[in-house]
Amino acid sequence: MSYRSTIARQPEALADTYAVIRDELAKLDSSSLEKSVIGITGIGASFAAAVVVAGELQTRGRRAFAIRSCDMYAGHDLCDVLIGLSHRGRSVETVIALEKLPSAERVAVTNDPDSPLAKVSNVHLRLNNGGDATPSSTGYTATLLAAGMLIDRITGGSTDWETVSETASIVLADAATKMARLRTHFADRRAIDCVGAGSSLGTADGASLLIREAARIPASAYDTRHYLHGPMEAMDPTTGVVIIGAGREVELARHLDTIGCPCLLITTASDVEDGEKLTVVRVPDMKNNVAQAIIDILTAQLFSAELSDAAGLTDVKFRYRMSDTKVAA
Known part of the structure; x- marks a missing residue:
C-alpha cells in the first residue's frame, strides 16, 4: 500500500x-x-x-x-x-x-x-x-x-467528531492545490524546522517525523515561543520552516518570508496571504485541539509525500530496521 x-x-x-x-x-x-x-x-x-x-x-x-x-x-x-x-x-x-x-x-x-x-x-x-x-x-x-x-x-x-471525516476530504483537496508551489520552494532543503504551540507542538513533531521518514531531510520540532529565543537563527534561504498556528505563528511566518526562507503556514487565520516564499494553507477552526490536529496534519502528510517524490524516494522502505522496538507477534 x-x-x-x-x-x-x-x-x-x-x-x-x-x-x-x-x-x-x-x-x-x-x-x-x-x-x-x-x-x-x-x-x-x-x-x-x-x-x-x-x-x-x-x-x-x-x-x-x-x-x-x-x-x-x-x-x-x-x-x-x-x-x-x-x-x-x-x-x-x-x-x-x-x-x-x-x-x-x-x-x-x-x-x-x-x-x-x-x-x-x-x-x-x-x-x-x-x-x-x-x-x-x-x-x-x-x-x-x-x-x-x-x-x-x-x-x-x-465535539462533533462525526463530521471530521467530511472536513478531512475538503482540507485534502484544498491543500493539494498548494503542493506544486511548495515543491518548488522547498526543493533541495538542507533542513526543515517545524513549529507550533500547545497541542500544535505535537503536530509539529509529527510533521518533522514525516519529513525525516518520507524525504530523509533533517527536521526538528520546536515550541513557537522557544523557537524565537535562538533556534530560528540557523534558518536562511537554504532551509525551510513549517509553522502551525494562528497567533504569534503568523508574524513568524511573515518574518521568515522577508529573509527569503521558504515557509509553509498551516493556519485558521483568514488575514494572511501567500508571500514571495511563504505558502499559506488555510484550514477550518475545529474548536478542539485534537480535532484541529487531525485536520492540520493532513497538509503536512501531503507535503512530506511531495518532498519524497521530489527526492526520488516515493514509497522507499526504511533503511534502518531495529530488532528491539516491537514485541514479537
Missing part, C-alpha cells in the same frame, strides 16, 4: 474509526478514568499524538501531561491514569511503560485488542483505520480521533 493512497483514504479511515469508537465508548464505564492526574504516552508518532491529547486536556482544566515511555521504566507513580497510544500495540517502550505502572488505570489505544499493549491495560479502544503505510497516516489520525473521543467521555465534553 502506497503512502499517498493511505493519505487519500483518511476520510474513510476516520469515518470507520469513529463508528467503532462511538460503539465502544457507549459500553464503557469511564468512572475509573475520571481521576486527577492523566499521563499520555507513546513512542515516535504516537508521542506526537500524546502531546496533542495532553494539550486538549490541559485546555479543559485537567492536570495532564505527555510523558515519554522510556521515562516510565523506573516505575515511579507519576499519574493516576495512563493512556498508551500505539497503532499496532506492539511498541516495546509503551508496553513496558504500562507494565511499570500497575497502580494506575491503564488505557490502550490500538488497532488490535489482542496486542501486547491491550493485554497490559484495563481499558482498550480499537482503531478501525484499515491499512496504513510508512510513514503513518491513517494510524496517526485514527489514534487522535479515538483519544479525542475518549477525552470527551472523561471530561463531559461534546
